[in-house]
Structures are given as C-alpha cells and as structure tokens.
Amino acid sequence: MPALLEVRDLSIHFGGIAALTDVSFEVAEGHISGLIGPNGAGKTTCFNCITRLYQPSSGRVLFSGDDLLQRAPHELAAKRIARTFQNVALFDRLTTLDNVLVGYHSRYASDVAGWRRDDAGRREALAVLDYLGLLGIADRPVRGLPFGTRKMVELARALAASPRLLLLDEPASGLSAEEVVSLAGVVKRIARDFGATIIMVEHHMQLVMSVSDHVIVLASGRKIADATPAAVQRDPAVIEAYLGAA
C-alpha cells in the first residue's frame, strides 16, 4: 500500500535540547498506527511538527507527496488532516454542535455559509454527533461537560473535517477502564467508516496493541522501533527503553 504520510529525517531542538533527532517513518493509507514511547520521547512534538504548530529544524513531512512544511498551519485542514489534543482544546463558550461545526470550517464554500438550520454542515455535524452517541448534548455548552465526553466532542469535531489523516493525541488519557474499551471500538470503526488513516499517540499499551496495524516507538527523540505490535513487544530495545535496563 502506498504511504499517505512520510516523515523524513525530522529534527527539532528547543534551545540546547534535541526533542527529535532524524526521525523517519511512513504511514500507509488506511492503517492505524500507534506512536509510543516513554514520557518525553517526543511523541506530541512529532505531532506538532506534522500539524505545523512547531517548525522543525530539519527534515521533511510529505502528505500524499505534498510537502507540509511549505504550508501554513491553517492550510492543513483543507488537505483533510485533523487532530485532537492531549489537553482537550475545545471552544469552551460554544455548544457541542458549534464546536463540531468549526471542524467543518474548511469545507464550507464561503464565510457567510452555514447560518441556516438545514445547511449541509449542520446536517453532517449532527450525523457525526449521532455516530458518536453525542446527539443529546448538541445544544449544551461544552464547558460543563465531563472530561470523557469532552474528549468525544473533540473527536466529533475532527471527524467533521472529513479527515484522510487523523492524529489522536492520547485519546485514552483520563478515561475510565470502560471508556477505554469502547474507545478501541470507536477508533476501529472510524478507520473503517470514514476511510481515515489514523496515528495515535498513546500510553495505554493494551489499547495501542489491540487497534494498531503498526507501531512506531520513540525514545529520547529517536526512533528505536517501527514494526507490527507483536514484533515491537518482543523488541529488546523497546523493552529496555520502557524498563530502563542498564
């Protein structure tokens, strides 16, 4: 299968600290990939380089052959790249529905579109909310929602962008055990129903290993493994990075 995303020799340093050093990997279209590693390994930094929130010191990020580093951060949504955030970055004073409609932003034809009650964006946003079982809170301000629900609203907003590439930053953090089990199902369903390629930064190993086609392991800003879940779990370098064997 052809690679949808190619990260080549990506490096970034903040002052004297090298957060990523020559990281390269490919993500095949339609795959679910896990991006794991101990705390401080550079996983979120890697996401932030791909989505242009950080400017890498060197390297390339190719999406479907297109060099993303030549694009402004706000241009990625139109290429159908969407993400969620580690610390839940919702628009707190807006309702659930309006949050999801911002996800539809780059798909509207003009700035004055979308004020009618039956426009295409609204229909699709409601369909996404229905898909994730959030229809009941469509008109609620997101500020007061429980944490797990807020994470699902973030996911709904990302889906409204109709993503070809979906980046999930620690989707399981802060969720209860039951919520994590249902999340695994949701991630698999999304990959299937939306045809989305998914990369997931996650610490919850059981979740990563059960849904991923492919796992990339970072440690101290370098890639130390890149293989199937089963192979990664047996990899001595990965075990050492996690257990800190001398």
Add this chain to the structure above:
Amino acid sequence: MRDERVRRYGSVALVALLIAVLPHFIPSYGAFELTYVGAYAIGILGLIVLTGASGQISLGHGAFFAIGGYTVALLGQKLGVPYWISLPLAALASGVVGLGLGLVALRLEGIYLALATFALAVATPSTLKHFKALTGGSQGVVLSPLAVPGPLHGLITPEQWLYYVTWTLAGVFFFATSLALHSRLGRALHALRDNEIAAVSFGVNPHRYKTIAFGWSAAYAGVAGAIVAIATAYASPDAYGIALSLALVTGAVLGGLDTLWGALIGGVIVEFLPLWAQNINPAAPSVIYGIALILFTIFLPGGIGRALQSALNSLRLRGGNQHARS
C-alpha cells in the same frame, strides 16, 4: 426548538414595534435623544463583534466615530454630497482604516492592544485640530440638518425622520450581525477567541478573521459617528476624545458583550447614564463609569443583557414546571 424560535422572533418583533410607535408618544426631544441611543447601539454592536466575538480589545472606537462623523461633515460641506451617499462612504472609510488597524493589531495582544487603541483615542482630537485646512481645527464643521423627504412633509418632524432612519439602520445591522455571527464567519471568530491553536488546526486563518473583525467593527462605528454628527449638526474634535471611547466600552461591558441585546442596553447607558449622573454631581459620570466597570467585570461579566436572559429563562422554567404540575 420551535418554541424557542417563536419566542426569539416574538421578542424581536415586540421591540421593533415599540421602537416604531415610540416617537408618537414622546416629545420631539425624546425622539432626538433616542436617535443617539440608536447610534451608540450601532457603535456598541461593533464592539460586540470585535471584543465579544473575536476577543480583541479596542479602547479607541471613538476614533472611528470621528472618521464617520468627519466623512459626512466634510463631504457635505465641501462637495455638497447628500447623506444617502456620504453615510455609506463613512462606513467604508472607517472600515478601511479599521482593516489597517486590524493588521497592526495582529502583532499586539491583550493589554498591548488595549494600550495602542487607548493611544489612538487620546490622539484623535489633537490630530483633528492639527489639520486645520481640512477639518476646520477646533472650530469643527457644521452639518446641514437631515431634510424630511417630500411625501412625508408635515407628517413627521425632522427629529422623528432621523430617528426612523437611525433605527432602520440599527435594525438592518442587528439582523445582518446575527446572521453573520451564526455563519462560518462568526464561528471562526468565536473559535479564535476561545482557543486559537485549535481554531487554526481546523483551518481558521487567524490573520484573515481578526482583521475582518476590526474592519467590520470599525465600519459600524463609522456609521454611528456619522449619525451622531448629523443629529448634532456639528462635528468637533473634542466630541471624539477618550471620554467617548471609554463610554462605548463601558456601555458594551454593562450591556453585555455576548448577546446582541447588550448593544441596545449599552446604547441606553451611554446616552442616559451621564445625564442622570450629572444631577448628582458634574464629576459623577466618569466615577460611576469606573465603579460600574469594576463591579460588572467582577460580579456580572455577562452584562445586563446576559443577566436578563438568564432571569427570563429561569422564570420561564419555573412557570413551565407549575404548568406541568397543574
């Protein structure tokens, strides 16, 4: 859902009807005062777009009032341009300057933007006085009154005519603003205000939308300034000082920045609060502005508009429950 719409349109229709018949029940001077309320409401509507929706602060909107006022004054005095042409040009001139200031504002955040616009407000009167040849210096510019059109002669007074023109414009701007804030544009502004990084990640171009908000807001302030100048029949530098800019911000905060009704309430406050306060003491208005701003920011950040809405909602809920029980 349907009930809510009926209620919303119902309250709008009721207010519109009240505004339409009001001049026939009050003295002509009352209509004159309410014209100012309408103009200030349009100006504050601009602050609701800028500060309420996009989260940017302007303490210098008096400067855009000045651009609007002087545009209609000078076009009328020097070139004899009628108001129906010069009023849109006032909006345009002010809007273009607002876009320019919006580009500058992109580099300033929070307190720095507040300070820069504050400086603009302070500089406006002296700038107007400096270009004497064009603006007439401290003398100001006299405007001709708005004439009542032929068919309405004898039916309404000039004060009433300006009142109706002002409130018709206000109605159009309220409606247009409501639509725009519920479209992609409005949601983009709200998204930038609440979380810029997330907004950008979903395709919202921060520079574009923040600049649009400034230009849009300034255009409203330009129209408001033009109406005030026409009503006063006079544009003078000292009318557009820091006092006006701060009164507008105070009106916006007290009225409420997150509901369009806040502009209406704010307009009433800007026009009538100084008149009431002056009865207490000539220095009272600015003291009351200051105290009210502090109290509202702490205890009622949503302003009177939000408070009224919550009060009505809870009343309705209680009424609904009693209804269900009986």
